[in-house]
Each structure stands twice: as C-alpha cells, then as structure tokens.
Amino acid sequence: MLMSFLRVPLAALAVLAMSVAAGAETLKDVRKVSVGGDGSVSPAVVKMVGQQLKQAVRSTRRPVSLPKVTMDVRLSNAVRGLGTQAGRNSAQVAVVLRDRAGIPVSSEEFTVNSFMVGAKAGDKALAKAISQRVAHAYRLAPVKAATADGRPGKRQTPRSTSHSNKPSAGASVASRVEEPVIIPSEAALTVRPRVRKPKVEANASAETKPAPCVVTATTNCN
Incomplete structure (x- = not known):
C-alpha cells in the first residue's frame, strides 16, 4: 500500500529531474549576436532587432558556467498587411547557435506576428x-525598446537652470514696487497709546495759575 502511494510522487520527481536536465543541456551562454534579413525585411527592423537582442545578451547573467556560443538570427519572408489586413505584419525567424569553432550546436525556426498600423510603428512592433x-x-x-534607427533611445537630460536663480531686471523692479504687507497682531491692536502731558514752563507767570481759595467769615470756597 505504501509503495503504491509513493509511486506517483516518485514518478513526478523523475519527470521534473529529466526536464531540468534537458533545460540545462539546451541553455547556453550567448556572447555575441548577429542579425540579418533578406529583401523583404525592412532595414529598420533588422537594426532594431540587433540592438535589442545585443542589449538583452549584455544584461543576461547566468548563475553557473555554461558553454559559450554565438547567436545568428536571420529574418525572411516579411509580410506587411494591406487593405483590410493593414497593421498585420509577420516575418520568418531562423536562429542558429554556434560554438567557438563556428560549428552549429542548435537551430530553431518560427513565425512572429505583430499588429500595428503605420510603417514606422509597424516596424517597431514587429x-x-x-x-x-x-x-x-x-x-x-x-528586451528594451529601441529607436527606429536601431540605437537605444537617449534619455532627455534637463538643462542647467543655474542662470534662472538670478532675478531678472523686470523681477527686481517688481519686487521694489510691491512692498510687503504687514499684518499687526491682536496684542498690538489692543495697546493703548501713551499721550504725553504738556510741560509747564518754569517761567510761567503766576497770573495764569488760579489763586488758592482761603475760607474766611465772608468767603465760602464751595
């Protein structure tokens, strides 16, 4: 009973091991790429495919040491859709891997289809x-995108804005004309102003001062 129960997992592990081994045998370390095409393929397509694959090869890192090969890509039988089939483009692709001695070690052929209206846009899509x-x-x-001439797109670098930090003549005039607005605080609005009392001159005549009131039998100061 136990043996029959373990047969399925063991068989699955055996298939997995075989697939991993087969993948390890077919996986190669591509070091160089060459792309060509016949008369049916647009030169822009050939350039862009070469640029994109070369960039992909440079960016690829293998975890283990693998056989080094060169990749030869040939494009042919390109078809550009017209009329009701406008935008439907396709091409035949043949890939051959060669070892250091130039001997083919593997080859593959397939058809690639794309859909994009317009000549330039169609070439980029294909x-x-x-x-x-x-x-x-x-x-x-x-794969990263490429321009129509087959070169990687250049990133737009912002221009230096050091000169923009200096105020212009018009800005300086405007800053002088527009004075800043100062808003007083609530405490400043509640402060009572101090009023100075007028000084009495030392040499003021005695006539300006009222005479003191003296209470007598005939005078009432009330």
Missing part, C-alpha cells in the same frame, strides 16, 4: 515582437 520571442526562447534578459 522588431520588438521578434526580439521578445527570441529572448524568451533562449532565456535572455527582458
């Missing part, structure tokens, strides 16, 4: 589809 298909088949790093 080139990216081909590159992604090849990179996936040979376990390369993800």
Whole structure:
C-alpha cells in the first residue's frame, strides 16, 4: 500500500529531474549576436532587432558556467498587411547557435506576428515582437525598446537652470514696487497709546495759575 502511494510522487520527481536536465543541456551562454534579413525585411527592423537582442545578451547573467556560443538570427519572408489586413505584419525567424569553432550546436525556426498600423510603428512592433520571442526562447534578459534607427533611445537630460536663480531686471523692479504687507497682531491692536502731558514752563507767570481759595467769615470756597 505504501509503495503504491509513493509511486506517483516518485514518478513526478523523475519527470521534473529529466526536464531540468534537458533545460540545462539546451541553455547556453550567448556572447555575441548577429542579425540579418533578406529583401523583404525592412532595414529598420533588422537594426532594431540587433540592438535589442545585443542589449538583452549584455544584461543576461547566468548563475553557473555554461558553454559559450554565438547567436545568428536571420529574418525572411516579411509580410506587411494591406487593405483590410493593414497593421498585420509577420516575418520568418531562423536562429542558429554556434560554438567557438563556428560549428552549429542548435537551430530553431518560427513565425512572429505583430499588429500595428503605420510603417514606422509597424516596424517597431514587429522588431520588438521578434526580439521578445527570441529572448524568451533562449532565456535572455527582458528586451528594451529601441529607436527606429536601431540605437537605444537617449534619455532627455534637463538643462542647467543655474542662470534662472538670478532675478531678472523686470523681477527686481517688481519686487521694489510691491512692498510687503504687514499684518499687526491682536496684542498690538489692543495697546493703548501713551499721550504725553504738556510741560509747564518754569517761567510761567503766576497770573495764569488760579489763586488758592482761603475760607474766611465772608468767603465760602464751595
């Protein structure tokens, strides 16, 4: 009973081990890529595929040492959709891996389809589809986009803005005209102003001062 129960897991492990071994045998360390095409393939597609695959190869890192090979990619029988099939493009792709002596060690052929309306946009879409298909088949790093001339797109670097920190003549005039607005605090609004009392001159005449009231029998100061 126990042996029959273990037969299925053991068989699954055996299949998994065989698949891993087969993958290790087919996996190679691609060191160089060359791309070419016949007259049906746009030169822009050939350039973009070459640029994208070379970038993918440079970005690929293998965890173990593998046989080093070169990759030869040939594009042919490109079809550009017209009329009701406009935007439907395809091409035949043949990939050959060669060892250091130039002897083919593996080869594969497949058809790649893409859909994009417009000549330039269609070429970009087809080139990216081909590159992604090849990179996936040979376990390369993800494919990055390329420009129509086959070169990687340049990142736009911002221009130096050091001169913009200096105020212009118009800005300086505006800053002089517009004075800052000062809002007083609540405490400042509740302060009572101090009023100075007028000084009495020392030499003031006695006539300006009222005479003191003296109570007598005939005078009442009330």
